[in-house]
Amino acid sequence: MKHILSGNEAVARGAYEAGVSFASAYPGTPSTEILEEISAKYKDICSEWAPNEKVAMEAAIGASFMGGRSMAAMKMVGVNVAADPLFTFAYTGVNGGMVFISADDPGLHSSQNEQDNRYYARGARIAMLEPSDSQEAKDMMVEGFRISEEFDVPVMLRMTTRVCHSKSLVEFGEVQPQEKKPFVRDLTKYNPVPAMAKLMHASLEKRMARLQAFTEETPLNRMEMHDTAIGVITSGVAYTYAREVFGDSASYLKLGFTSHLPEKLIREFASKVDKLYVIEELEPYLEEHVRMLGIACTGKALIPREGELNPDIIRRALLGEEPELIEYDKSVLAPRPPTFCAGCPHAGFFYELGKLKDVILVGDIGCYALSGNPPLNAKDIALCMGAGFSVPHGGQKVIDKFGGKERIIGVMGDSTFFHTGMNSLLEAAYNRSRIIMCIVDNRTTGMTGHQENPGSGYVLGGGKANDISIPEIVKALGISFIRTVDPMDLAAVRTALKEAMAYDGPAVIVTRYPCALKKYSPEDLAEFGRNTVPYTVDTEKCIGCKSCMKLGCPAIRFDGEKKLAQIDGNACACCGVCAQLCPKDAIGKEEK
Amino acid sequence: MPEVKNVVLCGVGGQGTILASKILTTGLIDAGYDVKMSEIHGMSQRGGSVTTQVRYGEKVYSPIIGKGAADVLVAFEKMEALRYLDDVKPGGFVIVNDQEIPSLPTLQGACAYPHDALDRVKEKVNTQVIEAAGIAQELGNIKAANVVLLGAMVKALGLGDLDWDKALAACVKPQFLEMNRKAFQAGFQAE
Known part of the structure; x- marks a missing residue:
């Protein structure tokens, strides 16, 4: 019997079949549902939300070192955060197999850039698998753990939004229960001090050579021969688009194991076809390699690097075909942008911030990214998770040095504060900043769909967590000006902002009120109650x-x-x- | 089996497009079709416009279609019908829920809601208008409007012979099953 699963649900199933012991993640679209599905359906696996992706990666590495199969999941920018442990983990290798998911977002459906994380596999010297649909996502999880243990490498499963969030049919496999492998003390493997790490690097190169041989043989890379006038080299979801456009009128070299490209297979395929296309989303990752082999091909010269790929773009770029469309006047359409919800605790707070004069407002990553839009028009700048206090700090130093009159205010949410905002706040506290830092605590991780976080009082799956207080952390990090306000009380918000503006030092305002869409916990109900009269x-x-x-x-x-x-x-x-x-x-x- | 058919469902976050497409795919899979369904999560859920694409046939490759490729467009909201009209093949079919949901810029008075959106759609393509919200309300729960539209969609796709009772039972809570069966039938029989 086949089951219809999203790519993320299929990854969770694959983890279960592979006998994973430990799974960790920080929520981020389009990867979030992987851990939610594991927590809901596969309770044998210890699954957790980590404060950020670096921590998730490190916890999974620890689980691998102790001999369990482990995994971490994150969106593509999360891999930037986790890159530090990753690059050295490539040196040490694994004990229990380890697979992590990089969920890339071509088309920026819910992201701040569209980086192509396939280059991480090449840069970190690890193994990489690229599924095209849910069946492959499930199967590649299982095969990924086998590869990880056989070749002693971390494995990246590189997904994209369409693979994560499209549903297709999946045939389940047998569950493979795993014993814990013994941990044996070995400083040449687990202690990357310079003398040891030199040896590890040499060992890594040997492992890479074995993977180069593997990529030529694995059925993950396969030729599908049909008409040979056109040959297409492709991977990931782009394979499905290419098949859609060319059908059996072209032959395909479908690559699933792409950290190490199969030189012999590529040469053989190229020799069998008349015209060679490389069809891939975002960067010319495969194309550069094919060209390096001295093989002529066409790819990014015709297919854009930016944006999400689709069958139309391929048809237009390679066949010069335009679809026949219904023509009509689109100018009468009113836009329907995402908005703050009715009852959002951020709305009134950003309304007050937007009224302040001579203020530059730096936001962060979360629903409050919408605060720059009309009618609030509050936010001026944003960058990445946790930058909401460090960007203001550096900015304020330059304004002050040149005698400017602007004050910079930074705003981030509770989950973002725990993610990397704590470091950002420490920077401002330590270096005697005079910025105003606002933590808009809506008692949940709102944007990604209400995941628990270290401040929410609960863990993934609903168990109780330690009560971690944001104001107490702020105080411990060296801040003496702290005001906690109810963001639904605008007079209190104005008073707090006025006092903070008058304070010559790093000031913190914490707002505390649940997200309008949050399912209230008993603690929320006791603290905030529920207004029911419109x-x-x-x-x-x-x-x-x-x-x-x-x-x-x-x-x-x-x-x-x-x-x-x-x-x-x-x-x-x-x-x-x-x-x-x-x-x-x-x-x-x-x-x- | 026929060639691959493409269906697009569009509406506003929270209207139940995802449940309707889930029931549709469940029925199709049970009947032996290969099915792919694509949806987008994230920012669009905060009151933005949402779409889901369902493709089915003997073998489906791409999970998404381009412009001008949908056999049937099911719009849960009138302005969204006009927004996604160019998803439809010339000669395709559009089902529209007779409902207007203002967007923030129209609430603010920054721009006007096109109240003639439905006429503009009808002018271009074969269109069926259904008062799904009203029908669902009469059956006892306005939230079943999505299943009313599902019934109309199944009829438009010529899939009436599939086991929709079973698909509904697999996707909705038992206490709402009877009401949803009625909603489905009402949509299926709507003119």
């Missing part, structure tokens, strides 16, 4: 000034004909922030 506009009092519209709440509409604001009672989250914006006291709770 708000409404008194049409007698409303003067049509649009003050309430400045919040960007999707439950409030401005009626242009009547010149009045209206609240949709079904959409209203009953938070009452809009009522605080009204100069005429026209917004109040609905009367029952």
Whole structure:
């Protein structure tokens, strides 16, 4: 019997079949569901959220060293964070097999860049597998653990958004229970001090040579011969697009093991076809290698490096074909951008931040990335996870050196603070910054779909965690100005901001209120309660000034004909922030 | 088996497009089709527009289609029908839920909602309009509007012979099964 699984669900199944002992991850689209699926379905595996990807990778490495099969999952920018342990892990090699997932995001569906992580395999000198669909994702997890143990290397399973989030049919395999391998003290393997690491590097090169032989033989790399006028070298989801476009009118060299490319196989394939295309998403990773072999081919000269690939792009680039489309006027369409939800605890806070003069606002990675959009127009800058305090610190030093008058305020969420924001805050505390740092604690990891984090009181799977307090961490890191405020109380927010602006040193404001979409825990209910009476506009009092519209709440509409604001009672989250914006006291709770 | 068929479902985050496509794929797999379904998570869930693509046939390669390739477009919201109209093959078929959901820029008065979106769609392609929300409300739960649309979609695709009772039972909670069966039938029989 076949099962329909997303690529992420298939990876989880593969981990289960391979007898994995330990799995760790930091949530990040498009990888998040891998650990959620393991936690929900395969309870034999010890699965955890880590504070960040480096920690997840290191914990999985520790599990491997102690002799269990282990894995870590992350989005592509997470591999940047985890790169430090990874490059040395390539030297030590594994004890229990170790596979980590890099989920790349071509097309930036939910990311800040579209880096191609296949280069990490080449740079770190590890093994890499590239699945094209869910069946391959499952099978390659199992084979990845075998490769990891046979060749003593970490293995990267390189997924992309379409492989992670597309569903296709999967035939399950047998579960292979694994015994714990003994840990034997061996400083030449587990202690990479310079004298030992030199030996490890030499050993790594020998392992790489064995993998180079393996790549020529493995069925993961295969020729599919049909018409030989056109030959296509391809990997990952691009294989499915190429098959869609050319069908049996071309032959294919389908590469699944791509850290080490099969030179002999590529030469043989090239010799059998008249015209050679390399079809791959993002960078010319395969193409560069084919060219290095002195083989003429066409790839990125016609297929764009940027953006997500699809069958249309290939048809247009290689066949000059345009699809026949229904023509119509698209200019009448109103945009439908993602927005802050009704009742979002960030909305009022960013409204107040957006009003401040001579302030530059640096954001971070999370739902609050939306705070730069109209009508809030608050955020000016963002970069990467955890940069929300360190970028302001460096920026403020330059402003102050040149006598500028701007203050920089940094904002990040609770999960981002635990991820790498703590280091960022320490930088500002240690180097006597005078920036204002805001931690918008919504009691969950919101953007990726409400995962627990070290501050939420729970772990993956719902077990209770130690109570970890953000203000106490901030204090321990050396900050003396700390204000904790309810972000739904705008007067309190204004007071805290005013005091922080007057303070000549590193100041921290922590807001604390649950995400509007969060399923409340018993602790949340006890602390915050639930408002259930929606708000409404008194049409007698409303003067049509649009003050309430400045919040960007999707439950409030401005009626242009009547010149009045209206609240949709079904959409209203009953938070009452809009009522605080009204100069005429026209917004109040609905009367029952 | 016929050649590969392509279906696109579009709407606004939270309308239940994913459940409808899940029931569709469940029925198709049970009948022996190869199926691929593609959806996007992340930023689009915060009130943005969402689409799901379902492809089925004897053997499906690509999980996604390009513009002008959908045999059937099922729009859960009127303006989204117009937004994704060029996904449809010339000569294809569009099913539209008769519902308007304003987007933030229209709520703010920054731009107008195109109230004539449906006319603009009908002008270009064979269109069936269904008051799915009203039908679902009459059956007792407005949330079943997605299953009403599923019924209409199954009819448009000529898949009425498949075992949809079984697919529904596999995908919805037992206490909602009877109501969803009725919703499916109402959609299937809608003109």
